[in-house]
Amino acid sequence: VSRRDRPAKAPLSREVIVQTGLDLLEQGGLANLSMRKIATALDTGSASLYVYVKDLNHLRALMIDAALEEVQDSPDLPPVDRVKTVLRSYLTVLLDRPGLAGIAALTMARGTGSMRLYELLLDGLLDAGVRPERAAWGVDLLTLHVTAKAAELTAWRDQGDVVGDTEDAFARADETAFPRLAQLHHLLFAGPGPRRFDWALNSLINGITHTPLPPQATPAHDTDDGARHVR
Amino acid sequence: VSRRDRPAKAPLSREVIVQTGLDLLEQGGLANLSMRKIATALDTGSASLYVYVKDLNHLRALMIDAALEEVQDSPDLPPVDRVKTVLRSYLTVLLDRPGLAGIAALTMARGTGSMRLYELLLDGLLDAGVRPERAAWGVDLLTLHVTAKAAELTAWRDQGDVVGDTEDAFARADETAFPRLAQLHHLLFAGPGPRRFDWALNSLINGITHTPLPPQATPAHDTDDGARHVR
DNA sequence: ACCTGAACACCGTTCAAGT
DNA sequence: ACCTGAACACCGTTCAAGT
Numbered sequence: 001v002s003r004r005d006r007p008a009k010a011p012l013s014r015e016v017i018v019q020t021g022l023d024l025l026e027q028g029g030l031a032n033l034s035m036r037k038i039a040t041a042l043d044t045g046s047a048s049l050y051v052y053v054k055d056l057n058h059l060r061a062l063m064i065d066a067a068l069e070e071v072q073d074s075p076d077l078p079p080v081d082r083v084k085t086v087l088r089s090y091l092t093v094l095l096d097r098p099g100l101a102g103i104a105a106l107t108m109a110r111g112t113g114s115m116r117l118y119e120l121l122l123d124g125l126l127d128a129g130v131r132p133e134r135a136a137w138g139v140d141l142l143t144l145h146v147t148a149k150a151a152e153l154t155a156w157r158d159q160g161d162v163v164g165d166t167e168d169a170f171a172r173a174d175e176t177a178f179p180r181l182a183q184l185h186h187l188l189f190a191g192p193g194p195r196r197f198d199w200a201l202n203s204l205i206n207g208i209t210h211t212p213l214p215p216q217a218t219p220a221h222d223t224d225d226g227a228r229h230v231r
Numbered sequence: 232v233s234r235r236d237r238p239a240k241a242p243l244s245r246e247v248i249v250q251t252g253l254d255l256l257e258q259g260g261l262a263n264l265s266m267r268k269i270a271t272a273l274d275t276g277s278a279s280l281y282v283y284v285k286d287l288n289h290l291r292a293l294m295i296d297a298a299l300e301e302v303q304d305s306p307d308l309p310p311v312d313r314v315k316t317v318l319r320s321y322l323t324v325l326l327d328r329p330g331l332a333g334i335a336a337l338t339m340a341r342g343t344g345s346m347r348l349y350e351l352l353l354d355g356l357l358d359a360g361v362r363p364e365r366a367a368w369g370v371d372l373l374t375l376h377v378t379a380k381a382a383e384l385t386a387w388r389d390q391g392d393v394v395g396d397t398e399d400a401f402a403r404a405d406e407t408a409f410p411r412l413a414q415l416h417h418l419l420f421a422g423p424g425p426r427r428f429d430w431a432l433n434s435l436i437n438g439i440t441h442t443p444l445p446p447q448a449t450p451a452h453d454t455d456d457g458a459r460h461v462r
Numbered sequence: 463a464c465c466t467g468a469a470c471a472c473c474g475t476t477c478a479a480g481t
Numbered sequence: 482a483c484c485t486g487a488a489c490a491c492c493g494t495t496c497a498a499g500t
Contacts (some may be wrong), residue, residue: 034473036476046473046475047475
């Protein structure tokens with residue numbers, strides 16, 4: 001590599017470090033992300049990074065927040081569709097960088113990126129007529145689901161044919177010990193991902209919209225929870 | 232330590248390795264779980280473990296499945312309460328071993344432990360009158376939520392006062408850029424954990440029960456999704 | 463078949479020393 | 482204030498060698 005391609009060493013900064021981290025993740029997944037590798041990519045020693053970043057965990061939180069800025073809004077859609085579209089965009093952002101979803105599931109996002117995501121979803125739910133308390137807690141439910149689903153998908157992708165193996169195991173389930181499984185195993189794994197994801201979002205939004213908050217002081221044995229469903 | 236306390240080295244086996252792993256996790260969290268530490272605890276070299284276990288990922292899957300066997304059923308409760316109680320028991324199992332939830336979120340559980348959990352939940356939902364297709368996909372939704380919530384809780388526990396910091400950041404959110412957040416931030420973090428968890432389970436179960444599966448071939452622009460909610 | 467020691471190729475983080 | 486090399490205390494996994 002000639003000198004001219006790298007005219008001057010890029011000056012270190014929190015931003016460069018975060019971007020380099022995201023690049024490494026995109027290229028090689030979780031295994032490719034380390035302080036030492038970021039340092040090497042930036043042509044410096046790993047110790048230098050600690051001037052800009054508290055530690056690896058902190059860096060991970062910054063990376064998620066930076067990625068979250070890429071989530072796209074669709075402000076012209078009807079509110080419920082907007083919520084769903086934003087969530088699909090969030091899913092895409094996570095799936096594009098293998099490993100990022102796993103980080104997101106274990107690291108609390110904070111900063112403007114996650115604030116923006118929350119704002120968009122809150123706005124959509126409120127516009128759709130969801131009551132404020134339910135909308136606030138609902139946003140939590142929705143983001144948690146998408147994050148977890150993305151983490152699951154990317155983790156399985158890196159884990160050989162676990163899904164197929166599990167499907168086989170469920171199909172061979174002992175009918176006496178696991179009658180329901182034996183009966184319904186074909187439904188558990190059925191359907192293409194997008195359709196299931198769509199149904200999951202619909203279910204979550206329906207549940208959020210129509211489920212009242214439990215009473216402040218829950219009686220010890222409130223056995224009629226089940227009857228108090230939607231409507 | 233006198234010889235008498237350790238009369239003979241326990242013979243290695245997959246079971247002993249899994250149990251030792253769970254013990255280490257219980258004592259010291261994720262950071263305390265490593266092949267080398269399990270080997271040391273069993274008074275052998277780490278290479279010996281590979282006779283019984285393919286690799287660390289495989290071991291993790293075995294550990295989750297073993298823990299899942301501890302989930303308690305409550306067969307005498309009304310179906311919906313049974314489902315909720317089983318899920319609370321699952322949450323407890325995950326929270327008892329710091330780090331296990333994080334593993335569960337990233338590793339596909341398989342084996343009799345996870346099959347049992349699925350069986351219990353399927354049985355409960357079907358008894359509650361939920362249609363088979365929705366029950367099958369619903370079990371997925373429910374377990375994913377509990378796993379993710381447990382992972383979130385344990386991760387935050389090990390991460391200083393992230394929650395408080397985030398709460399502060401949201402409270403100071405710019406009113407122009409984040410009007411909804413500024414308006415509702417007090418609701419986002421409000422309420423004790425158990426009450427929120429209870430509401431989340433209610434919402435999920437309501438959504439699962441009352442949301443029809445999307446049509447097989449989804450039209451590109453099906454904008455009336457939002458209107459098609461419960462009833 | 464099972465077990466071992468030693469090696470290989472990595473980690474995050476700290477710290478004294480330099481500029 | 483920023484950057485560095487070297488060190489510390491770890492990792493998972495493999496493999497030739499032993500029993």
